[in-house]
Amino acid sequence: MKRLLSTLFLLLFVSIQVNAQMVNEKGEKTYMANIAVVVNENIYNIDGGKMVKVRIPGRESLASAFTLYLSNHFAQNGFLVVNSDASINEKINAVISENKLEEYIDGLAVQAKNVGAQFIALLDYTMCMEDNKYVTNDFSFRYIDVNSNVAVHQYVSNEVVCYSADDLGIATTQVVEKFKTEFNDFFNTQFLPQFVVSEVDGKKTRQFATRQMPLYPNANIDYYKWYYENAYFQGKEIKFCCLDYLASSAPFSKAKMDNQTGAIQLTSDKPISVNPQEILATSGAKWFSVGTSLLPQLCTFVELPYDENSSEGYVRKSVNQAVYNALSTSPNHIMIIESDLLPELKQERERQKAEAFLYAENNTRKAYLDKFKTGAFGAQFLLDIDDFKVDKDNWKKVSFTLNCHFVDKNAVHKSTSINCHISNLKEVLAYHINEYFMTPITIASIDKKTLSVYTPLYLHALPEEVFYLYNYIETDNPVTGEVSYQRVPIAEYKYIEWKGQKHNLELVKVLNKDIFGKVEELRVRDKESRANFSLLKKMEEPIKVDKDNSAFAKSQKTEKMINALSKFGSR
Structure with a gap:
């Protein structure tokens, strides 16, 4: 375990790159926005079927490494990271350590506002090791607008089976690289790296970055022609923004840089014959949003309350993360209103301090949920979970009812009863939530x-x-x-x-x-x-969801088969 943490720290630390800061005409530094970066980390060990939260030497260094990586990533891309001071980090982490749902997100928002942050970048990292061989890494990232409560989520999960120290090293590298790659794709989708093209001459282009960004040697620019087409939607004529792919540039390693003007000169793989004013130039984004979303889908999810010191808390948190993953990977690009940031929620939880409010399906909780259904909180849809139970014979099996409500109609859109092993939560919830949103x-x-x-x-x-x-x-x-x-x-x-x-x-x-x-x-x-x-x-409905379909279970099954064949062969 200690070696795994040390390797993770090293891989995160060496990924940092230096980047120049953009300035205005007065020579002053300019920033896209102020952001507070927070990392919450939990490490568990399963021994004898029981899950125990553990503290390991080097744990603080790992959390610091994630904070450092994210802080530098945002700084390289034009954000002012406002919680770089250690004392501020200590205050924020003190809020997290309370492990109380009513203070977790809301406490972060208060601290973020106190230090002048407009956004919160929250990484929740969970590692679970079983039998010193099977490691699960969960990275749950959310980018939250402090004022509007709207957030976008990303969830990355990785299962590793380690038979030796070499396996552990290779697997650790893969875990970190996967996180960094997917986080970078996520970031580029949300904060599109754009360039203003000033000149085009066949394959030669000249452009300027619209904000501070790292120019990685192997990255390049994609060029699109943008235009509008009119069509009717709901009886109204609407302009839709359309793109035609034109060409891709050579990598930035072959760019000619003008240090005085900041111009970037590149050669494209195809001639470009449109006016620079008609070109949209981007880098590093496989997909991005253009035009205006006429019907932005806003959804609030009422999380299952959980603590971070028990197996049931781990399971509840896993359910929450699977819901967020399903929403964030939906084709509809659903935006999430963070319910825990809402002042109304904070006030209600201050009034209702009893554990029954957090955990019981009682009249108080029902009254609270009804507040969401009135539409006062701004979401079009509300997701919540009823009748949550953990199997008394196997804490990795759960059952619950997932409800989706139309807020404006104060009516249930759909309800789904779910019984599954936690190894299948991601696939099961992705399937059902996909059915909810057309x-x-x-x-x-x-x-x-x-x-x-x-x-x-x-x-x-x-x-x-x-x-x-x-x-x-x-x-x-x-x-x-x-x-x-x-x-x-x-x-x-x-x-x-x-x-x-x-x-x-x-x-x-x-x-x-x-x-x-x-x-x-x-x-x-x-x-x-x-x-x-x-x-x-179109998604295939998952089957045999009550079975353990994790990489660990498959590995254990293979090992048992090999051992049985070995014993049979020795007779």
Whole structure:
């Protein structure tokens, strides 16, 4: 364990790079925003089936290494890290150490505001070692706007089976590199590295960075032509921002830098024949949002309360992280309102100090949840969990009900009963939460093989992913006079190309021939009424979710088989 921590520290420390600071015309340093960086770390050991939180020499150094890595990453990208002073870190960590849900996030917000932070970068790192061989590393990162309470999340999990010290070293390297790679992708998606192109001459380009950023030797710039296309959505004509890929530059290692003006000169792999004003130039982002999201999906999740000193607390926290992972990886790019930051929540928890409020499904908790459902907290959707139970014979098995509420309608959208092993939480919750949130679209064009759509939401999809095309059929209730909608699958499509707020897909299978033949007719109706079409990512429902499907269980099964064969062969 000590060697693992030492290796993690070294890998994080050596990743730091020096970067020049941007200044304004007066020679003053400029920053994108002020940010407080906080790292919460917990290490557990499972011995004899029981989980115990442990303290290991070097633990503080590891937390410091993560803090140092994140602080430098933000500093390199133009943020002013305001909690670099050790005394401020001590105050913030003192809040974290209370391990009380009512103070955890809210306490961070108070401390962040006290030191002038506009944002909080919170990394929650959990390591669990079993039988000195099986290591689980969980990295839960959230970037929180202190004033609006809106956050974006990223969750990275890694399972390592170590048979020797060499295995441990290799695995540790992979863990840290995976975290750094995925965090960098996450950061670039949220804070798009952009360049202003001033000159284009065939393959030669000249540009300026729009903010401070590290120019890694192997990184490059991608060039897109941006433009608008008009389409009707919900009876209104809307401008959708579209992108056409143009070319990619050579790596920054081959760039010519003008130290006086800050200009970067590069050569692209293809000639560029559009005006510089029509070019959007970015670096390091595989996907990013453009245009305006007409229907931003805001969701609040009422976390399961937990402590960090017990096996049940570990399980509860794992459920929370799996929910956040499902929301953050949803194609709809869902934004999360941090419920624990809300003043109303803090006041209620100050009033209700009893443990029953935190853990029991009682009238007090129900009344609190009802506050969310009134819409006063700003979210369109509310997720919460009822009837949470841990199997008395196996603390790694859980059961609960996941509820999704329409806030404006004060009604339950969907409820799902879940029984599973904690090794399957990520897949199970990703599947069900995907079913909760569809992507409304308006169709640009359709033929027998292809489909082009505009998305008023930010749609994040990868090539080859399959989506269902749905249509909502309106039905009038003759008794109540209300209009209800039936969701009907039309066809399956494979995602082909991202073009900003426009997306191209290819037909895989027709599911409803009658409606498929009328899509063009229905599409025209978008000019007169609400958008009746939507996309839903196709995901296979996980099976055997009550079984331990972790890498550890598979390794143990293999070892037992090898031992049995060995004994049989020795007879």
